[in-house]
Amino acid sequence: MQKAVAAEAGARLEGGWAEMLRDAASVAAVSIALAIPLVGFHLIDHLSTTQVEFRFGQLFYAVAVIFLGRLGLLLIGAGWARPIASFTSALSLAWLVNSAASAVPVAYPALGWFTFLLAATLAVRGWHTFYRDTAGAAAKARQAGLGAMVSRAAVHLTPFLVLVAVSVPFYAVMADDKRAVDLGILIFTYIMLGWGLNVVVGLAGLLDLGYVAFYAVGAYCYAIVSIELGLSFWESLPLAGALAATFGVLLGFPVLRLRGDYLAIVTLGFGEIIRIILLNWNELSNGPKGIGNIPRPGFFGIAFTASPPEGSIAFHEYFGLDYSPMHRQIFLYYIILVLAMVTNWFTLRIRKLPIGRAWEALREDETACRALGINPTNTKLTAFAIGAMFGGFAGAFFATRQGFISPESFNFLESAIILAIVVLGGMGSQIGVVIAAIVLIGGPEWFRDLELYRMLAFGALMVAIMIWRPQGLLAHRDPTIRLGVAGRGGTP
Amino acid sequence: MTRLLVVEHLTLRFGGLVAVDDVSFAAEDRQITAIIGPNGAGKTTVFNCLTGFYKPTVGRLTLTHPEGHRFLLEQMEGHVIAKTARVARTFQNIRLFPGMSVLENLVVAQHNKLMRASGFTLAGLVGAPAYKKAERAAVDLASYWLDRAGIVGRADDSAGNLPYGAQRRLEIIRAMCTEPKLLCLDEPAAGLNPRETAELNELLMFIRDEHKIGVLLIEHDMSVVMKISDHIVVLDYGRKISDGSPAAVRADPAVIRAYLGEEEDEALPPEVSKDLGAAGVPAGS
Known part of the structure; x- marks a missing residue:
């Protein structure tokens, strides 16, 4: 079969050379037109005057990269996948080794990077095409099976993963790594938000672009209730959840008849409305100045402070430890861990109840649901309410962790990141949300050293996932009930 | 036998278009009632009115359960019809x-x-x-x-x-x-091969005989309609043009006109006369 592919490629090449060169040349011509103003001219501030320098070398370099890249892609398409992929892989490796050892100096470091990216892209494309052509069907089956495999493995790995999550603070104390606990808190906050949004988007199929509104409602509810009424964190938490759920229903009513894009636009507007109200309603939210001095949670009424007020005792004194700000962080870490686990447990369980199945059925076909006697109004509203409730819990946690909230924390970017976590993880997949949250939240934190390039890497990663796994990392759905002997009757 | 469903003066207008025009018929319990008619005759619209997807402009749709509960379907929401009046339906394009x-x-x-x-x-x-x-x-x-x-x-x-x-x-x-009292099937045999059609017939007759419910059936496939229906209602351009037993409907000149057109002396193409023969209609009648 490989021979046949090669022979066919050879035949296609016979008459194709001129065409391919012409194509690559025309692309290069377009790139010259673009690159002259963008790359060619370079302004230099010289004392009080500005001079224009023309960078021939870099212009030539950029156009050459584009010409070769285009030619490479065309050759891959014409059946030269393997030689091109081998050559560019070798080139990328050589570049990596060179830059690591800094053996041969490169004239323009930035352009060196682009050459590397070009070679690496061609290598990936080439190998991808090569394997797709030679072992296409098998590769596809493997890919489809990956989601099922990971989901199944996750069931067995759960205790292990929970153990890892529980032991993070121990590691942090031993390694004296405060950043690990902070990062853990951040990731788990997003995991919880992702799981909450998964109810609305993944299960009920209602695309919600304003999820951060409920996060904000929960946070402000906790801040105001705890400051004005003096309620503790655990007393305020249900209030924050209930208020957020109420807002979920409020949002749900007007959008009941909307689907898809239209629903997304309205929810996006709802998110902005909440933010703008918080920004302008000074009496309630203190406007853009935000609310500070939000009470921090105590350990069963024992505060985490260096110097407790008269007549009370602080955590480190009670346990006879030296004061460390890490105690509170670790406590917060466990709070969000428990909250996230509760969210997960609840979602997994409700999926196997009639309401959860009705959500999924509604996602699949609303008309059919109505014909089966399922009330779409109630079903949608419960999905909005329950999703919003978890957002509210997470918001209350956010407020108590930060000690300060302002409308700036609840902008559209947050909604987009939460949605990206759900979509990249694979809609409806619980373990997918965990992986996506670690990648999307943890990744940029870990690669802070890359500075500006980390956002580039972030974007490249998103594009890569959309190309190779458009259904999300783990798009796999296990039935909630099975007829097979093992799962007979199913456990809710 | 009780009258499970009584449709009286059902009319539905979309602006100036009259999709269903003053249609009245009844469906008995434990029987299969077929609604047939050329494309665009308003059959599916009747179903959509019965199951609450459309609100009729005029008309009364009364469903009476064998135990005696009565429901006025034209006043009920779609999902309530399915839930309390127990009318279940399928769709022309599978849903x-x-x-x-x-x-x-x-x-x-x-x-x-x-x-x-x-x-x-x-x-x-x-x-x-x-x-x-x-x-x-x-x-x-x-x-x-x-x-x-x-x-x-x-x-x-x-x-x-x-x-x-x-x-x-x-x-x-x-x-x-x-667990419906009335089952409405919108072209269940569309796209099925002859063997699958035979299996479908068997399933529908089993539902009628063993589960003792009324079935309302829209169908173009005459091998299904003529074999299993107890009662046929024929619609054309939103109006009812015939109503009766399969034999009576088959012989009704109005039905033949609606399906085959006016000219009676024109020779039929051979495929059509073969199909008619299979369905039991004497060619050229």
Whole structure:
């Protein structure tokens, strides 16, 4: 079969050379037109005057990269996948080794990077095409099976993963790594938000672009209730959840008849409305100045402070430890861990109840649901309410962790990141949300050293996932009930 | 025999277009009533009025359960008709939940029953035994119907992966899982091969005879209509043009005119006369 592919490629090449060169040349011509103003001219501030320098070398370099890249892609398409992929892989490796050892100096470091990216892209494309052509069907089956495999493995790995999550603070104390606990808190906050949004988007199929509104409602509810009424964190938490759920229903009513894009636009507007109200309603939210001095949670009424007020005792004194700000962080870490686990447990369980199945059925076909006697109004509203409730819990946690909230924390970017976590993880997949949250939240934190390039890497990663796994990392759905002997009757 | 469904003066206008014009007919309990007619005659519109997807402009739709409860369908919401009046329907273009398993499709159909059993989710969350029992009963009902439709072996597959004929049968048994009093089927034989059509006939007659409910059937395939219907209503351009037993309808000149046009002395193409012969209509009558 490989021979046949090669022979066919050879035949296609016979008459194709001129065409391919012409194509690559025309692309290069377009790139010259673009690159002259963008790359060619370079302004230099010289004392009080500005001079224009023309960078021939870099212009030539950029156009050459584009010409070769285009030619490479065309050759891959014409059946030269393997030689091109081998050559560019070798080139990328050589570049990596060179830059690591800094053996041969490169004239323009930035352009060196682009050459590397070009070679690496061609290598990936080439190998991808090569394997797709030679072992296409098998590769596809493997890919489809990956989601099922990971989901199944996750069931067995759960205790292990929970153990890892529980032991993070121990590691942090031993390694004296405060950043690990902070990062853990951040990731788990997003995991919880992702799981909450998964109810609305993944299960009920209602695309919600304003999820951060409920996060904000929960946070402000906790801040105001705890400051004005003096309620503790655990007393305020249900209030924050209930208020957020109420807002979920409020949002749900007007959008009941909307689907898809239209629903997304309205929810996006709802998110902005909440933010703008918080920004302008000074009496309630203190406007853009935000609310500070939000009470921090105590350990069963024992505060985490260096110097407790008269007549009370602080955590480190009670346990006879030296004061460390890490105690509170670790406590917060466990709070969000428990909250996230509760969210997960609840979602997994409700999926196997009639309401959860009705959500999924509604996602699949609303008309059919109505014909089966399922009330779409109630079903949608419960999905909005329950999703919003978890957002509210997470918001209350956010407020108590930060000690300060302002409308700036609840902008559209947050909604987009939460949605990206759900979509990249694979809609409806619980373990997918965990992986996506670690990648999307943890990744940029870990690669802070890359500075500006980390956002580039972030974007490249998103594009890569959309190309190779458009259904999300783990798009796999296990039935909630099975007829097979093992799962007979199913456990809710 | 009781009159399960009585349709009186049903009219539906979309602006200036009269989709259904003063149609009255009745469907008996424990019988299969077929609604036939050329394309665009308003058959599906009648179904949509019966199941609450459209509100009729004029008319009364009375459903009387064998136990005596009466429902005025024209005043009810679609999902309430399915829930309390117990009218179940299928769709011309199959509407399954393709991403969910076959069994889940059938369990979702028993939503209202299970919702009550799960104490509107609260009892189900804590795993109350009553809910587990109700769920087992729901699975038993589902497997009974899976067995009937001959797809019990594929219960755990995605509904969207079933072959076309099996999807048609699944949609019918999903409607049956709601335990309806009236089952409305919109072209259940569309796209089926002769063997699958025969299986469908058997399933429909089983539903009528063993489950003792009324079936309302829209169908173009005369081998289905003539074989299993007890009563046929013919629509054309939104009006009822004939109503009666299969034999009477077959002989009705108005029906023949609607299907074949006015010119009687023109020779029919050979395929048409062959089809007519198969359906038992004497050619050229």
